Amino acid sequence: MKTGLLALLFLISAMCYSQKAPKKNYEYINPMIGTQRMGHTFPGATIPFGSVQLSPETDTIAYELNKKYNGEVYKYCAGYQYDDKTIVGFSHTHFSGTGHSDLGDFLIMPTTGTLQLNPGTAANPQSGYRSAFSHANEVAQANYYKVKLDDHNIVAELTTSQRVGFHKYTFPKSSDSHIILDLMAGIYNHKEKNVWTFVRVENDTLITGYRQTQGWARTRTVYFAMAFSKPIKNYGVQKYDADNIYKGFWRRFDETKNFPEAAGKNLKMYFDFDTKEGEAIMIKMALSPVSTAGALANMKQEIPHWDFEKTKRDGQQLWEKELDKVKVETINEADKVNFYTALYHAFINPTVYMDIDGSYKGLDQNIHKAEGFTNYTTFSLWDTYRALHPLFNIVQPKRNADMIQSMLAHHDQSVHKALPVWSHYANENWCMIGYHAVSVIADAVAKDNTGFNTDKALQACINSSNLEYYDGIKFYKELGYVPEDKNGSSVSKTLEYAYDDWCIAQMAKKLGKQEVYNDYIKRSANYNNVFDKTIGYMRPKLSDGTFKKQFDPLDTHGQGFIEGNAWNYSLYVPQDPEALIQLNGGKEKFAVHLDSLFTMTLPDKYFENTEDITRDGIIGNYVHGNEPSHHVVYLYNWVGQPYKTQQRVRMIMDAMYKPAPDGLGGNDDTGQMSAWYIFSSLGFYPVAPGSDVYALGSPKIKEATLTLENGKTFTVSAKNQSAKNVYVSKVELNGKLLNSTFIKHADITNGGNLVFYMGSKPKK
Amino acid sequence: MKTGLLALLFLISAMCYSQKAPKKNYEYINPMIGTQRMGHTFPGATIPFGSVQLSPETDTIAYELNKKYNGEVYKYCAGYQYDDKTIVGFSHTHFSGTGHSDLGDFLIMPTTGTLQLNPGTAANPQSGYRSAFSHANEVAQANYYKVKLDDHNIVAELTTSQRVGFHKYTFPKSSDSHIILDLMAGIYNHKEKNVWTFVRVENDTLITGYRQTQGWARTRTVYFAMAFSKPIKNYGVQKYDADNIYKGFWRRFDETKNFPEAAGKNLKMYFDFDTKEGEAIMIKMALSPVSTAGALANMKQEIPHWDFEKTKRDGQQLWEKELDKVKVETINEADKVNFYTALYHAFINPTVYMDIDGSYKGLDQNIHKAEGFTNYTTFSLWDTYRALHPLFNIVQPKRNADMIQSMLAHHDQSVHKALPVWSHYANENWCMIGYHAVSVIADAVAKDNTGFNTDKALQACINSSNLEYYDGIKFYKELGYVPEDKNGSSVSKTLEYAYDDWCIAQMAKKLGKQEVYNDYIKRSANYNNVFDKTIGYMRPKLSDGTFKKQFDPLDTHGQGFIEGNAWNYSLYVPQDPEALIQLNGGKEKFAVHLDSLFTMTLPDKYFENTEDITRDGIIGNYVHGNEPSHHVVYLYNWVGQPYKTQQRVRMIMDAMYKPAPDGLGGNDDTGQMSAWYIFSSLGFYPVAPGSDVYALGSPKIKEATLTLENGKTFTVSAKNQSAKNVYVSKVELNGKLLNSTFIKHADITNGGNLVFYMGSKPKK
Structure with a gap:
C-alpha cells in the first residue's frame, strides 16, 4: 500500500509537470504586430492606458534630415521599424499607431567601451552609441521587452508601471560601462524642437529634470526623476548649444564633468560605472506632467522597490484584468493573437495624464487638479470617435466617462472654448478635421454612460461647432457648406460637420x-449641399454656389477631400444611410456602387504622396488603412444585402489584420483600426456613433464573453464557425430570432446572448 | 465786531492757503539720481521691495549688438540712460544699480499712426515705435513716472502695486491708436535669450502668458496677466522664429490676426483702439513667478479697480511709512534729497518673489510655498553683505530675517546645497565671489535678529564654505589659500573666504x-597666507607656495584680484583690523599707507576695461564706486586717527553722492552704495558685519530719528552741524561721554540718543 501511494503521488506529480497551465489572455498579445512599415505601433512595454510607453528606437531622425517634413519622419512615428538592424536606445513616450509624430522622451542607452555620445548611423552603428540587434534575441510581451545589444554585449529589459519606466541592463565585466541619457533625442526631432532642458544630479543615484519641446505639440514639457540601482562612478554633460549666449560666472565651473546642474537647449548626459560579469544596473525613470517633485512622488509611490519582476508581473496582471473583459474563443490561435493584440492596442491610448495626486498641466499651461476623474490625453478623435470610443462605452464605460471629463476640462482650459480635436499633453495640435469630440460625448449620452455634467457637455459641443475661425465653420454656418475656394478639403469638412451636428442634435433631443x-438637425442635412446629383458624387462647391469644375472622383489630391477621394467620402453620411441611398438613386443602384468600390482598381497615382493611404490598406478602391470608410462595408445592411457585409467584413479582417509585424493594413491610429477589428470580430459595428444602434456583420470569433462593469455578461457565439462559413443564416438574441440586422446598446448592457448561425452560403 | 471777525477769518484763510503742507518724506525722493552714466538705477515706479519695477527703457540692445558682451550692454543695465533722447517703451522688471543686466520683461509701448513693430533707432526714432521725449515733460517720483511721448502725442503715466504695473496712456483723437506688447524686448537681449513665449487673448480686455529667458539667470520664467480698461478693437501677433519648425495643422489658421493664442521663441503683439482726444487707456499688468492663474489672482486682489490715482497714492504711502523709520533733518534740502533717495534705493532690492498666496518658483524649478515668511529674490550678496543687510538689521529686521529664510530655502532647493551667491528669480547666477550669505546670517545672529532656525542656518553656512568645486575652495581648504595658478582672482577669494569664515566662527561661538x-576661526586667519611681507601687499600665491613673480599692486588686471587692485584689496581684513595693521608694520606706518591711498593718483590704464571701476568713482587710488573698499575709510579709527575718517567720510559723501542724475559715483549695486551713504550720514558704519560693533565717522545729518520695530527710538544728532564742521569733538551716548569711536548694536536697539558735537577742527 505504501508503495502504491508513492506511485500514485508520483503519477499525480508527473501529470502536474506535463500539464501546461492554461495560457493567459495577455500571453496572446504580440506587441510586434504593426511594427513593420505602416502600423506605427511600438513593441515596448506599457500598462493599459499607461502614461509611460517604454520602447526601443531603431532610428532617431537626425536634425539634418528634418529640414522639411519627409517620409523618414512618417516612418518613425513610433520610433521602431521591424526591418531595422540597430537600436539607438530606449525612450519613455510613444504614440501607438499615429500618422504624425512626436514624443520619444528621455532616450536611455547602455554601452560599454569608449564613450560615444552621438547615436551613429544604421549603416555604421559602431560610429556611435547605437547597437546591432537581432530579432532572435528579442522578446516583446505585454509590459515586457527584452533585447540583446550585440555591440555592447548588454541584455536590456524593460517594464513599466503607470508613470515609471523600469530598465534592467545586464552588463559584461567592464570598467568602462556607461548609461547614456540623450536629452536631444526624440521622435521627429527637428532642429528647433528642443526648447529647454534642465537637469540636476541630486545625488549619486538620482537625477531630476525636465525637457520642453516644440513639436507636434507646440508647448510641451515633461518632467522626470531617474533613479539608479547602483551609485554612479562619474558622470558628465555635453551641451550642443549656440555659443553666443550669456555664460557669466558659470565659466568658473567645469560644467561638463561631475557638475550636478545643467540647463540649455541641447544636452546629453552620461553616467559611468564599473560592472562585473552579468551585473545588472537598473533604472527607474518616473515621468510627470507637473514637476520633478511630482515625478519623484510618482516613483516613490508606484515602485518603491527594485524588484523588476514584480513590476513586470503587476503590469501583466493589469493587462490580464483588462483583457478578461472580452474573453474569446476562436477557430485558431492566430485569430486569438489578433484579437487580444487588437484589444491591447485599443487599450494603450488615450493615456493617463496626471500625477498620482491628480495634478496635471492644462491647456493654459497652468497646473490643474483632476477632481473626481482620471485625466487623459492623446485623443486622436478624427480616428477614434468611429469605433474606439464606442468600444469603450461597452467595455470601458468608466474610463470613457473620465475621458469625456478630460475633454470638458480641455474645453474649459481652452482659450477657444473648444473641445479637443487632438489632445496632446496639454496641447491642442489641431490634427485632422471636424469637431468629433461631440460624437464621443453624444455616443456616451445615447448609451447612458453619463458620469459627467451633460448640460455643460452639450454647451461645450455647441461652442465647438461655432468656432468661426476654425476650418471654414463661419462659411459652413452661413452657406450650409464649406466653400472650397475659401477653405480646402471642403467636402470632407462639410460631411463631417454635418455628422457631428447630427450628434449634437441627438444629444439635445435626449436632454430635452x-x-x-x-438647429442641429437642420445643420446635419448639410451633406446634401455638396452632393452633385448630375454625377452622383459629393463634390466641392465654391462660395458662389457652383460646383468646382475640374474634378476627379478617384483622386485624393486637391479634390476637396482630405486623406480620401470622392468615391470613398461620398459614402460618408453615417447619420442617415437611407437618405444617402436615396440621393444615390435607391438601394439597387447604391448596392452596385458599393460593389464596384470593392472590385475596381485604384491606380497608384491617385493616392501617391497622400499620407496614411498606401497599397497595404487598399482593397479595390476601398481604403481600410485609413478611417473615412470604416463604416462603409456595413452599409449593405441598408440595401437588403447583409450577406455582402458578412462576406466582405471577413475578407477585410483576413486581408488587413495578420498576426505578424507587418500585419496591419495601415496606421493603427491609437486603436481605431484595432477597435474596428474587435467590433467586426464580435459581429457588430457602430455605424453612427451617437445612436445606440449597431449593424450586424459576420463574427470571426467562435465565442466571446463580455463582462460588463454593471456586473452583467453579454455573450456572442457563432455556431458552425469556420474560415469558410462567413455567412450568417440566422441570428438569435437571448434565444429569440432577430428579424433585423441591427441590435441596440441596451441589448448588450442588459446582458444576454447573441447567437450567429454561420454557413458557407449567403442568405440573399 | 462782525467786520473784525470776517477780517480774522479771511486772514486765517489766507494763511492756510499760503502755508504749504509740510513736505512728506517721499517727496524728497528723486528717482532720477543715478540714471546718468554709472548709477544704473531706474527712474520708474515701484513700491518698497516691490516685485514690479515699471520703468521706461531708452534703449534696448538689438540682437546684432550682442554678439559679444560689450559696453552697450553694461550701460543699459537698468534700461534707461538720462542722456538719451528717445523712449522705447515701458517694461516691468528692473534691477536697481547692478553691474550686470537682465530682466526688462514685457515691454509696452503706446503709439499712434501706422503700426510699427520694430523699436527703430535712437538716431531715427520714426523708423520704429519708439518716441522722442524731453526731460521737461518727465516726472519721476516714488511709485510714479510720467512722460510725454512726443512722436505719438501720448502722455504715459506709470504706477505699481506689489505685483502689478499700472499704466495710464492718454491718447489724442485717433482711429489708429495702438498698444504694443513687445515680447522680444528685454535688457541684455542676446539672440538666444528668448527661450519660449506663450500668450492667450482670454477675452477683449485680458491677455495672459509667460516668457522664459536664458540670460544672466539661465532658466527664468515670468508669467503675466494683462488687463485693458477698454475693449480691444483688433489685435495681432508677429512671430520672428526660424521657419523650419513643425507647423502642422496650425497652418489652417491665420495666427497673425485676432487669433487668441500664440507661442514661439520670438513674439510681438499689438492691440488696436479708436481713441478720443484726451482718452486714457489703462493697463494693469500683473506678474507671477508661478502661473498665469497666479498673475490673475495677484491682479484681482491687489488692484480690483481702475483708480490709477489710488494705486499711486497707496504706493506712495507705503514709501512714506518705510521712510518714516529714519526721519532726518539736514543742513540743506540737497542732503535730504540724497538721504531719502538713498533710503529709497536701499529699499528697492531684494524684491518680494512670490504670489499673493505665497507660491513661488524655487531653484529646482518646482513650485514652493513660503510658509511663515515672505520670499525674496535679487540678492547681490557680494555687494550687499557690507552695509545693506546690516542696515536692514536696524531698520528692517523682520524683512532681513525673511530674506535669510529665503536664502535658507534657496539652500534647501539648491542641488549644491549652497546658500545664494546671487539669487536671481529662481536661479543662482553665481555673480562675483565669496559665500557672503554667511556674513548676512552671522550679522543677524550677532544682532539677535533670529527669526529663523539658527542651527539649520549654521549648517547651511558650513555647507556653502565647503563646496569644493566652487571657485578654488578645494585648494583653499587644502592649502589655506586659493592658488592663482589653479583659480584666478585668487587673492580676492582668499581674503573674502577668510572673512566669511570668521563670520561662521562668530555665529558658531554664539550658538555654542x-x-x-x-575650525573656522583658524580658517579666518588665512589672509595671512597671501600677504607678502617683503612688499607689504596681499599678493597672489601659486600652488607651490611661492608668490607670483610678475606683480603690479596698482593694476586691476590679472593680478589676482577681481574688480580691484592689491592696493585696495590689501586693506580687506575687516574681521581683524588690528592684525592687518600689525602685518603692515604698525599703526603709524599703516596710517601713512591709508593716507596715500586717498592722495595718490591712479592712472587710467590701471583700471581701463575693468567693469564697475570708472574715474567717477575714484578718489586718489581709493575706489568708492565699487565695493571692496567700502569699509576702508573707517580704518583710521584703529590707528588712533578718527579725525581722518571724519574728514574723508564727509569728503566721500560730497564727492560721490549728488542730488542729480549723474549723482552716484558708481553702480548703486542694489542699494549697497546707498546703504553706505545712509550709515555714513548717520555717523557710524558696520566695518565687520558679523560683529555687533559699528565704527563712528562724521554724521551728515543734523538729526535723525530711527523708529525701530521693537517700538524703541534711537536718535542721532549732530550739534553745530555744517558743511565745514566735519570733525567730531566729542560724542555722547544717552548723555554720557563716549570714550571710544565705536558703538554697539544694542546701543541702538535699546533705544536712546547719540549726540555728536561737531567742529571745524580735527581732534587729534
Missing part, C-alpha cells in the same frame, strides 16, 4: 433641448 | 558650537 435639436 | 568655532 428641443431648440438645440431643431 | 565650539568645534565649529575652532
Whole structure:
C-alpha cells in the first residue's frame, strides 16, 4: 500500500509537470504586430492606458534630415521599424499607431567601451552609441521587452508601471560601462524642437529634470526623476548649444564633468560605472506632467522597490484584468493573437495624464487638479470617435466617462472654448478635421454612460461647432457648406460637420433641448449641399454656389477631400444611410456602387504622396488603412444585402489584420483600426456613433464573453464557425430570432446572448 | 465786531492757503539720481521691495549688438540712460544699480499712426515705435513716472502695486491708436535669450502668458496677466522664429490676426483702439513667478479697480511709512534729497518673489510655498553683505530675517546645497565671489535678529564654505589659500573666504558650537597666507607656495584680484583690523599707507576695461564706486586717527553722492552704495558685519530719528552741524561721554540718543 501511494503521488506529480497551465489572455498579445512599415505601433512595454510607453528606437531622425517634413519622419512615428538592424536606445513616450509624430522622451542607452555620445548611423552603428540587434534575441510581451545589444554585449529589459519606466541592463565585466541619457533625442526631432532642458544630479543615484519641446505639440514639457540601482562612478554633460549666449560666472565651473546642474537647449548626459560579469544596473525613470517633485512622488509611490519582476508581473496582471473583459474563443490561435493584440492596442491610448495626486498641466499651461476623474490625453478623435470610443462605452464605460471629463476640462482650459480635436499633453495640435469630440460625448449620452455634467457637455459641443475661425465653420454656418475656394478639403469638412451636428442634435433631443435639436438637425442635412446629383458624387462647391469644375472622383489630391477621394467620402453620411441611398438613386443602384468600390482598381497615382493611404490598406478602391470608410462595408445592411457585409467584413479582417509585424493594413491610429477589428470580430459595428444602434456583420470569433462593469455578461457565439462559413443564416438574441440586422446598446448592457448561425452560403 | 471777525477769518484763510503742507518724506525722493552714466538705477515706479519695477527703457540692445558682451550692454543695465533722447517703451522688471543686466520683461509701448513693430533707432526714432521725449515733460517720483511721448502725442503715466504695473496712456483723437506688447524686448537681449513665449487673448480686455529667458539667470520664467480698461478693437501677433519648425495643422489658421493664442521663441503683439482726444487707456499688468492663474489672482486682489490715482497714492504711502523709520533733518534740502533717495534705493532690492498666496518658483524649478515668511529674490550678496543687510538689521529686521529664510530655502532647493551667491528669480547666477550669505546670517545672529532656525542656518553656512568645486575652495581648504595658478582672482577669494569664515566662527561661538568655532576661526586667519611681507601687499600665491613673480599692486588686471587692485584689496581684513595693521608694520606706518591711498593718483590704464571701476568713482587710488573698499575709510579709527575718517567720510559723501542724475559715483549695486551713504550720514558704519560693533565717522545729518520695530527710538544728532564742521569733538551716548569711536548694536536697539558735537577742527 505504501508503495502504491508513492506511485500514485508520483503519477499525480508527473501529470502536474506535463500539464501546461492554461495560457493567459495577455500571453496572446504580440506587441510586434504593426511594427513593420505602416502600423506605427511600438513593441515596448506599457500598462493599459499607461502614461509611460517604454520602447526601443531603431532610428532617431537626425536634425539634418528634418529640414522639411519627409517620409523618414512618417516612418518613425513610433520610433521602431521591424526591418531595422540597430537600436539607438530606449525612450519613455510613444504614440501607438499615429500618422504624425512626436514624443520619444528621455532616450536611455547602455554601452560599454569608449564613450560615444552621438547615436551613429544604421549603416555604421559602431560610429556611435547605437547597437546591432537581432530579432532572435528579442522578446516583446505585454509590459515586457527584452533585447540583446550585440555591440555592447548588454541584455536590456524593460517594464513599466503607470508613470515609471523600469530598465534592467545586464552588463559584461567592464570598467568602462556607461548609461547614456540623450536629452536631444526624440521622435521627429527637428532642429528647433528642443526648447529647454534642465537637469540636476541630486545625488549619486538620482537625477531630476525636465525637457520642453516644440513639436507636434507646440508647448510641451515633461518632467522626470531617474533613479539608479547602483551609485554612479562619474558622470558628465555635453551641451550642443549656440555659443553666443550669456555664460557669466558659470565659466568658473567645469560644467561638463561631475557638475550636478545643467540647463540649455541641447544636452546629453552620461553616467559611468564599473560592472562585473552579468551585473545588472537598473533604472527607474518616473515621468510627470507637473514637476520633478511630482515625478519623484510618482516613483516613490508606484515602485518603491527594485524588484523588476514584480513590476513586470503587476503590469501583466493589469493587462490580464483588462483583457478578461472580452474573453474569446476562436477557430485558431492566430485569430486569438489578433484579437487580444487588437484589444491591447485599443487599450494603450488615450493615456493617463496626471500625477498620482491628480495634478496635471492644462491647456493654459497652468497646473490643474483632476477632481473626481482620471485625466487623459492623446485623443486622436478624427480616428477614434468611429469605433474606439464606442468600444469603450461597452467595455470601458468608466474610463470613457473620465475621458469625456478630460475633454470638458480641455474645453474649459481652452482659450477657444473648444473641445479637443487632438489632445496632446496639454496641447491642442489641431490634427485632422471636424469637431468629433461631440460624437464621443453624444455616443456616451445615447448609451447612458453619463458620469459627467451633460448640460455643460452639450454647451461645450455647441461652442465647438461655432468656432468661426476654425476650418471654414463661419462659411459652413452661413452657406450650409464649406466653400472650397475659401477653405480646402471642403467636402470632407462639410460631411463631417454635418455628422457631428447630427450628434449634437441627438444629444439635445435626449436632454430635452428641443431648440438645440431643431438647429442641429437642420445643420446635419448639410451633406446634401455638396452632393452633385448630375454625377452622383459629393463634390466641392465654391462660395458662389457652383460646383468646382475640374474634378476627379478617384483622386485624393486637391479634390476637396482630405486623406480620401470622392468615391470613398461620398459614402460618408453615417447619420442617415437611407437618405444617402436615396440621393444615390435607391438601394439597387447604391448596392452596385458599393460593389464596384470593392472590385475596381485604384491606380497608384491617385493616392501617391497622400499620407496614411498606401497599397497595404487598399482593397479595390476601398481604403481600410485609413478611417473615412470604416463604416462603409456595413452599409449593405441598408440595401437588403447583409450577406455582402458578412462576406466582405471577413475578407477585410483576413486581408488587413495578420498576426505578424507587418500585419496591419495601415496606421493603427491609437486603436481605431484595432477597435474596428474587435467590433467586426464580435459581429457588430457602430455605424453612427451617437445612436445606440449597431449593424450586424459576420463574427470571426467562435465565442466571446463580455463582462460588463454593471456586473452583467453579454455573450456572442457563432455556431458552425469556420474560415469558410462567413455567412450568417440566422441570428438569435437571448434565444429569440432577430428579424433585423441591427441590435441596440441596451441589448448588450442588459446582458444576454447573441447567437450567429454561420454557413458557407449567403442568405440573399 | 462782525467786520473784525470776517477780517480774522479771511486772514486765517489766507494763511492756510499760503502755508504749504509740510513736505512728506517721499517727496524728497528723486528717482532720477543715478540714471546718468554709472548709477544704473531706474527712474520708474515701484513700491518698497516691490516685485514690479515699471520703468521706461531708452534703449534696448538689438540682437546684432550682442554678439559679444560689450559696453552697450553694461550701460543699459537698468534700461534707461538720462542722456538719451528717445523712449522705447515701458517694461516691468528692473534691477536697481547692478553691474550686470537682465530682466526688462514685457515691454509696452503706446503709439499712434501706422503700426510699427520694430523699436527703430535712437538716431531715427520714426523708423520704429519708439518716441522722442524731453526731460521737461518727465516726472519721476516714488511709485510714479510720467512722460510725454512726443512722436505719438501720448502722455504715459506709470504706477505699481506689489505685483502689478499700472499704466495710464492718454491718447489724442485717433482711429489708429495702438498698444504694443513687445515680447522680444528685454535688457541684455542676446539672440538666444528668448527661450519660449506663450500668450492667450482670454477675452477683449485680458491677455495672459509667460516668457522664459536664458540670460544672466539661465532658466527664468515670468508669467503675466494683462488687463485693458477698454475693449480691444483688433489685435495681432508677429512671430520672428526660424521657419523650419513643425507647423502642422496650425497652418489652417491665420495666427497673425485676432487669433487668441500664440507661442514661439520670438513674439510681438499689438492691440488696436479708436481713441478720443484726451482718452486714457489703462493697463494693469500683473506678474507671477508661478502661473498665469497666479498673475490673475495677484491682479484681482491687489488692484480690483481702475483708480490709477489710488494705486499711486497707496504706493506712495507705503514709501512714506518705510521712510518714516529714519526721519532726518539736514543742513540743506540737497542732503535730504540724497538721504531719502538713498533710503529709497536701499529699499528697492531684494524684491518680494512670490504670489499673493505665497507660491513661488524655487531653484529646482518646482513650485514652493513660503510658509511663515515672505520670499525674496535679487540678492547681490557680494555687494550687499557690507552695509545693506546690516542696515536692514536696524531698520528692517523682520524683512532681513525673511530674506535669510529665503536664502535658507534657496539652500534647501539648491542641488549644491549652497546658500545664494546671487539669487536671481529662481536661479543662482553665481555673480562675483565669496559665500557672503554667511556674513548676512552671522550679522543677524550677532544682532539677535533670529527669526529663523539658527542651527539649520549654521549648517547651511558650513555647507556653502565647503563646496569644493566652487571657485578654488578645494585648494583653499587644502592649502589655506586659493592658488592663482589653479583659480584666478585668487587673492580676492582668499581674503573674502577668510572673512566669511570668521563670520561662521562668530555665529558658531554664539550658538555654542565650539568645534565649529575652532575650525573656522583658524580658517579666518588665512589672509595671512597671501600677504607678502617683503612688499607689504596681499599678493597672489601659486600652488607651490611661492608668490607670483610678475606683480603690479596698482593694476586691476590679472593680478589676482577681481574688480580691484592689491592696493585696495590689501586693506580687506575687516574681521581683524588690528592684525592687518600689525602685518603692515604698525599703526603709524599703516596710517601713512591709508593716507596715500586717498592722495595718490591712479592712472587710467590701471583700471581701463575693468567693469564697475570708472574715474567717477575714484578718489586718489581709493575706489568708492565699487565695493571692496567700502569699509576702508573707517580704518583710521584703529590707528588712533578718527579725525581722518571724519574728514574723508564727509569728503566721500560730497564727492560721490549728488542730488542729480549723474549723482552716484558708481553702480548703486542694489542699494549697497546707498546703504553706505545712509550709515555714513548717520555717523557710524558696520566695518565687520558679523560683529555687533559699528565704527563712528562724521554724521551728515543734523538729526535723525530711527523708529525701530521693537517700538524703541534711537536718535542721532549732530550739534553745530555744517558743511565745514566735519570733525567730531566729542560724542555722547544717552548723555554720557563716549570714550571710544565705536558703538554697539544694542546701543541702538535699546533705544536712546547719540549726540555728536561737531567742529571745524580735527581732534587729534
